[in-house]
Amino acid sequence: MAEWVQSGYNGMFRLTGGESGEQYAGYVVRTQGESGGQPERWSAYEFHADRGEHGEHVWIASHASREVAQTAVKGEFLCEVYLTGNGPGHCPFPGSIVRHTIYKGKRLRTVLCGEHSGVFEGWDTMPLGEYRRTHGLIPDAPIIGERVAPVPEITCFVESAKNAETITERNMWIAMHKAARALANYRFWYGHFVAFPIEPNARQYRDTRTQWEHAKEHAEGIHAVYAREDHGQESAELPDYFLHSITCKAAEIVRSRKR
Ligand SMILES: [Zn+2]
Known part of the structure; x- marks a missing residue:
């Protein structure tokens, strides 16, 4: 089981363990708060063993809550298109790109799978991994309403x-x-x-x-x-x-x- 372990002091936590033995996944660190009366800010870094010579830490999200920032490390990002019809709910496939645009000074973005990559045509497109490294991304962040998982009728x-x-x-x-x-x-x-x-x-x-x-x-x-x-x-x-x-x-x- 992957587990968050406090690393030395209470401003840093590492994610270690996993199904395939002792796999290290990354850490979150408090980058603001504790002293000075500022609100807390936590930054999440994911470890990519395939980058650089000995692997590399990559920033992938920041959030006011440590728990929420932690979900970004090795997080699951599903397509955000809502499907009607049989077993209505959001598309259950993993997202692979993010389409994004600036609207009234705010960045709007939507996570999309291959099949739905044509939605929001005209918005900028970025591979999901690149978007996470550039703008940060929290799994299951509010879309328009809650995520609804489709109900499978027969899967076994x-x-x-x-x-x-x-x-x-x-x-x-x-x-x-x-x-x-x-x-x-x-x-x-x-x-x-x-x-x-x-x-x-x-x-x-x-x-x-x-x-x-x-x-x-x-x-x-x-x-x-x-x-x-x-x-x-x-x-x-x-x-x-x-x-x-x-x-x-x-x-x-x-x-x-x-x-
Ligand atoms: Zn989809």
Whole structure:
């Protein structure tokens, strides 16, 4: 478990530990307050092992509250687009770019995934990591209203496959799971591509999109077989809630990969 540990005095805390052993993630430090009667200000620094010769600390946010500043270190930044329709809620995919603009002297910004990177066209665009280093970013900062997570209807494809009563049903769940994995790959590369639009990323993005299209077609076909053989329905379409569940599962996979 990652843990915040006070470092020497009460103005500095380090985040250490993690799922993969003793991983050091970064620190927050009080840059204002304590004495002099000023309000407190905490700055968060993230450790990037891949930068510089021995890794580098990068400033990624400042906040009046230590607890809030701490959430920025290895924070999760999700897309802020609100989706209506099936299981309404905010888009569950990780953000990859930030679109921002100055309005009446204040910086407005929105975190977007690859799929929604076209929203707020005309605003400036920056890769998420660069925006964090330039302007700072707090996870789950107020958007317009609260973040609402979409409610998945079925996400346990693996469990469902285990409990399937027929071979056709089992195959159908497996196809759904494969589709979710393909969608996860595609959405991951989509996000990567909009943040870093270079040819190798474009190729990955196109390949994974094709794989997803095939996996989706395959899932639709297998679902039609299941509907016909197990329920006697001719020409059944893939229900919306299946697609919704595939999307939720895919988002879960991308998010676990980002962590
Ligand atoms: Zn999105």
